[in-house]
Amino acid sequence: MPQQPATPTRPGDPRPVGLGLQDFEPLWKAEQLLLDACLNGSIAKIGYQRPRAASPEVALRAEFVAFLARGGARGARPRGRRIQLMGAWVVGRLNLVDTSVPVSLWFYRCHFDTTLLLDAARIAGSLGLPDCSLPGLRAEACVIVGELALNSGCSVQGEVRLSHAKILRDFNCERAQFATGTETAASNTHPLVADGAQIGGDLILSSGFAAIGEIRFVGVTVGGDIRADQARLTARIDSQGRRGDALNLDRIVVAGNVYLDTGFSASGRVRLQRARIEGNLDCTGADFDAAGDLGWDQNPALLLERARIGGTLCLRELQTPLLGASLGGARAGALADDASSWGQRLVLDDFKYHRFANGAPADAAFRLDWLARQEPLHLDEDYRPEPWRRLIDVLRRTGRAHAASLVVMQRERHLGRIGRIAGDAPRVLRWLPRLCHRLYGLVAGYGERPLRLVAALALVWLLCGGAYWAAEEEHAMAPTRAPARSTPEFHPWLYSLDLLLPLVDLRQARDWAPLPVEPAHPDDFWRSVTPALTWFEALFGWAAALLLVVAVSGMTDRDRRVLA
Numbered sequence: 001m002p003q004q005p006a007t008p009t010r011p012g013d014p015r016p017v018g019l020g021l022q023d024f025e026p027l028w029k030a031e032q033l034l035l036d037a038c039l040n041g042s043i044a045k046i047g048y049q050r051p052r053a054a055s056p057e058v059a060l061r062a063e064f065v066a067f068l069a070r071g072g073a074r075g076a077r078p079r080g081r082r083i084q085l086m087g088a089w090v091v092g093r094l095n096l097v098d099t100s101v102p103v104s105l106w107f108y109r110c111h112f113d114t115t116l117l118l119d120a121a122r123i124a125g126s127l128g129l130p131d132c133s134l135p136g137l138r139a140e141a142c143v144i145v146g147e148l149a150l151n152s153g154c155s156v157q158g159e160v161r162l163s164h165a166k167i168l169r170d171f172n173c174e175r176a177q178f179a180t181g182t183e184t185a186a187s188n189t190h191p192l193v194a195d196g197a198q199i200g201g202d203l204i205l206s207s208g209f210a211a212i213g214e215i216r217f218v219g220v221t222v223g224g225d226i227r228a229d230q231a232r233l234t235a236r237i238d239s240q241g242r243r244g245d246a247l248n249l250d251r252i253v254v255a256g257n258v259y260l261d262t263g264f265s266a267s268g269r270v271r272l273q274r275a276r277i278e279g280n281l282d283c284t285g286a287d288f289d290a291a292g293d294l295g296w297d298q299n300p301a302l303l304l305e306r307a308r309i310g311g312t313l314c315l316r317e318l319q320t321p322l323l324g325a326s327l328g329g330a331r332a333g334a335l336a337d338d339a340s341s342w343g344q345r346l347v348l349d350d351f352k353y354h355r356f357a358n359g360a361p362a363d364a365a366f367r368l369d370w371l372a373r374q375e376p377l378h379l380d381e382d383y384r385p386e387p388w389r390r391l392i393d394v395l396r397r398t399g400r401a402h403a404a405s406l407v408v409m410q411r412e413r414h415l416g417r418i419g420r421i422a423g424d425a426p427r428v429l430r431w432l433p434r435l436c437h438r439l440y441g442l443v444a445g446y447g448e449r450p451l452r453l454v455a456a457l458a459l460v461w462l463l464c465g466g467a468y469w470a471a472e473e474e475h476a477m478a479p480t481r482a483p484a485r486s487t488p489e490f491h492p493w494l495y496s497l498d499l500l501l502p503l504v505d506l507r508q509a510r511d512w513a514p515l516p517v518e519p520a521h522p523d524d525f526w527r528s529v530t531p532a533l534t535w536f537e538a539l540f541g542w543a544a545a546l547l548l549v550v551a552v553s554g555m556t557d558r559d560r561r562v563l564a
Contacts, residue, residue: 019067021076030060030088038068041080047087050109050133054089062092062114069101081125082106089113096121104146107132115158118142126169129154139165147201150176162194170201170224178211190214199223202256205231212236214268216248225256225279228264234291235268243293245269254278257311260286265319267291271303280311281332287319298345300324305347309333312357315341327351336360346373348387355398362398364406367391371407380418385558392559405448408559412437412446440547447551453544461500464537465493467530471514476526478515487511499534500541509534 027035030046037044051058065085068078082104090107093114104125115136118127126146129137136158137150147169150156154176162171171194179191191211195218202224203217209231226249233246246268249258257279260270264286272281288301301322304313306329313332315322321343328347336357348371356362371387378384388411395404415421422433440446444453469492471477479487488511495508514530549555 020073024064031064038078043084045086051089059089062090062094160192162197164196166198168200171199172204174204175208179213214245219251222254226258229261230263233266243268265290272307273303273305275307278310281309282314285317289320300326304330345375349384350386364403389559408448444551450551453548461496465496468492471526471530474526480513499537502542502545
């Protein structure tokens with residue numbers, strides 16, 4: 001391989017300055033091919049496969065590539081809008097830090113032996129590295145007018161750092177391999193860091209994209225979609241055996257949809273806390289705990305706390321039910337789930353959704369089981385009412401009143417079991433409101449079954465009417481006024497109805513009354529029982545009427561306030 005010439009630099013400036021073509025002569029074989037291709041606007045086909053060694057036939061200097069990328073010099077100015085290199089081994093560091101690159105750079109099946117430096121560079125076109133091998137890429141605060149493509153089997157052994165970069169079109173990592181190695185390696189814990197970056201098009205991590213370590217896109221703005229179908233992400237395991245984050249999308253802002261769907265696999269946490277997604281978050285068929293070890297140390301598989309999803313949150317056909325998923329404070333237009341979605345220890349406090357998507361279960365049995373899967377503390381000592389209220393509100397607004405009433409009744413029973421009824425009352429007096437609460441549930445379904453009260457009133461009316469008929473037959477009923485001939489005829493069921501209905505006067509209770517027990521016949525059954533029966537029926541009538549008013553008016557409804 002020819003000797004690499006010295007490169008003049010300014011003090012403290014690592015970039016070559018004032019170079020001409022003569023500074024690189026004699027050109028290496030591959031460099032001459034690249035120069036010829038640049039002069040006629042074609043592809044420099046050094047080889048057709050990714051080289052395995054820096055042989056004289058395929059090697060060229062990174063400084064020469066950088067020289068051409070800056071626009072070259074007299075006799076060596078690239079023609080056209082792209083520098084295209086195929087099948088080369090790039091020796092040395094490609095350093096374009098804080099450099100204006102007037103053309104697109106396209107490297108296909110090339111090998112770079114040193115991390116590429118493009119921090120604060122301004123590339124007028126695109127940067128493509130399909131099927132390349134490189135130890136790393138630093139392009140923080142870089143501006144790329146076109147797309148950034150680390151795709152088609154591109155392999156990166158070190159870190160790709162794109163924090164605060166601006167990519168006006170797509171960032172394409174389709175079929176890329178990042179930081180391959182063991183899960184317990186101490187280095188390369190962040191194979192891709194793009195915090196605060198701006199992506200004008202789509203972010204593509206699909207079709208076999210694989211990475212070991214945390215992929216970070218914290219605070220990224222994406223003008224299109226995020227696509228990560230068929231991606232395989234593996235978080236590293238620390239010295240204490242805890243698995244970390246596989247994908248960190250906290251505080252992202254996405255104008256389109258996010259697809260973590262068919263074939264998406266994450267061994268480690270997936271984070272979308274405070275994410276803003278205008279479209280859907282589609283996780284159909286995803287596997288959020290591919291290694292099956294997040295439950296060992298109570299790690300949540302999916303964090304969606306305070307996320308905002310304008311469309312549908314789709315969690316259907318998951319390969320592993322979500323264990324410890326946190327949706328606290330999240331918002332979604334619709335929820336699409338099924339029996340595969342939910343594991344245990346869910347955090348649903350203040351999770352707001354406006355409806356269930358088509359095909360999502362909306363029956364009371366499924367939804368009550370869903371609520372029962374919450375974090376145990378949120379169901380007992382630290383009871384959280386919002387998940388119950390939200391579910392009841394959504395069921396009512398979407399025309400599922402029967403299911404909503406079943407949820408209400410089950411919630412009231414649950415509150416009774418955990419001692420939340422009259423919990424603030426003095427201990428010695430708690431039994432009374434709790435007893436009333438149980439009776440209210442028995443006779444009126446906690447206000448959800450007011451017809452039970454109507455049925456109870458009808459039953460009491462019929463039974464008491466029959467008893468008064470028997471008492472009249474045994475001469476235990478008598479007129480209250482004399483002479484008896486002016487008293488209306490006794491009708492036992494009208495008499496019962498007169499006693500049972502408050503504020504209703506049928507003149508039966510005024511004109512007829514039970515006879516008292518005579519001393520000569522102290523064991524007369526009907527004279528002993530009938531007075532008590534009249535008192536019972538009158539009191540029952542008042543109590544039932546009050547409960548019916550309360551149930552119909554919704555005075556005891558815990559969900560009367562409108563949920564936003």
